Amino acid sequence: MPGSKVVRSVDRALEIVELLARSERPQTLAELSHTLDIPKSTLHALLWTLTGRGWIESDEASGRFRIGLHALLVGRSYVESDSLIAMSGAVLDQLAAETGETVHIGRLDGTSIVYLDKRESVHPLRLFSAIGRHLPAFTTALGKSILAELPEDQLEAQLPQPLTRLTPHTITDLGALRADLALTRERGYAVDNEENSEGIKGFAVALRTSEPPHDALSCAIPVARIHDDTEETVVARLREAADRIRGRVSSRAF
Amino acid sequence: MPGSKVVRSVDRALEIVELLARSERPQTLAELSHTLDIPKSTLHALLWTLTGRGWIESDEASGRFRIGLHALLVGRSYVESDSLIAMSGAVLDQLAAETGETVHIGRLDGTSIVYLDKRESVHPLRLFSAIGRHLPAFTTALGKSILAELPEDQLEAQLPQPLTRLTPHTITDLGALRADLALTRERGYAVDNEENSEGIKGFAVALRTSEPPHDALSCAIPVARIHDDTEETVVARLREAADRIRGRVSSRAF
DNA sequence: CGAGAACGTTCCCAAATACGAACAAAGTTC
């Protein structure tokens, strides 16, 4: 691992693309300049370069920038090149059919969980989620199932400071979180009690395809559809699915 | 539109990401240096910057680079922010169910067609395709359906020089291609007679959501499953689907 | 197991980029 010599223009260009990818609405040059704290003149050249390659598109009329067509190719290829995600597609299909609820496969990235793939619930009430989106790991079942397996010294690095509240149920006390993770490790699965989104409970099991694990499988269910035996049933299905994925995947191919 | 002042390091960084996205296998620094004609020392800084942001990942052991997790977010957002693609999802589902074959929605990008979304055939024999991938427009039904609607002076710019052969059926003569496009315009749909992939025929109609159009809808079918009435039936379904999409979409929202 | 090739990394100067300020064009307010 070499010294930390970052090329500023590249770093900023990526920042621009990421911001536009997150933004609901296309952004003007001035908005970007303000948000990213980059001088307008500098932004100008960067935006022009990104536009030239089709990574961002500018609307001639409004002068606003949005993500471009070439970004599409790049995103797909991550999914397609990763053997774990490729292998788990069929398992997700089956899991979604069995549970009838929204299922996700997610990966730990720093303090965040990134959704790698999903299958939507057949029911009208849906959880909002998007592939590629980052959520605080400690507020999700996916994240907690992975965090629970980390060695004590690594855990610290994967937790944000402070534990920011997302709902009234979010665990914001470090001690309480540690206790929850210990419980998770003991029973072998994680539970999200409306800690990330009000009205949504989640269950997740870590995929032990690496040590420590960085991927997990989850099922998210609106509280209205949770019954006495839901947890038991769903967790059993999740465990079966995780076992099937582990069977299919050797290890991450480089 | 400002003058063409491209920031070289950014341009190169994007080139690296695009190459890694296209590559089947992870690449070493030396391979990238050779392919992209960038000095190793320069690449070093660029790769480090890209790695720092999670756009590419390096395997510590082999020293090879592959596309990274952060690229995922970016690709999804293009699809989600484009109202045409969002609106056409349900129509693609229906079209795939009706035809039982692989259906695509594609967009013209320079001389290429980019697959925006797809539904796979239920049959075992499948066409290889990937969302985000570029194919020469003039060799595909999708591309030809759009090219046929372009004004004469614009057409020239959307054709590569020369018309490179992909299969024995590829139309490599400009005159022949113009004649085919004239026929396409007349009958209102395009036919790909194994011009892109041997053994696969395609039918496509342009989506007249803009003038000239840049999007199209297609159905790709292995020749073995083509019968006397296949063309007629499939084209009728495509036209209905195109009408439904046009009905749903106002125009591209900026 | 030893020689040779290939690879990743570091260094420093030539070449590029970044940015403040100034300008022009468009949009807003009264």
Place this chain on the structure above:
DNA sequence: GAACTTTGTTCGTATTTGGGAACGTTCTCG
């Protein structure tokens, strides 16, 4: 509709980046 605000664009120079060559390390092959 005039003055004001805001936005996008251009320019020249201080600052950062790029690249040839050289270094140490790891593979490769006989």
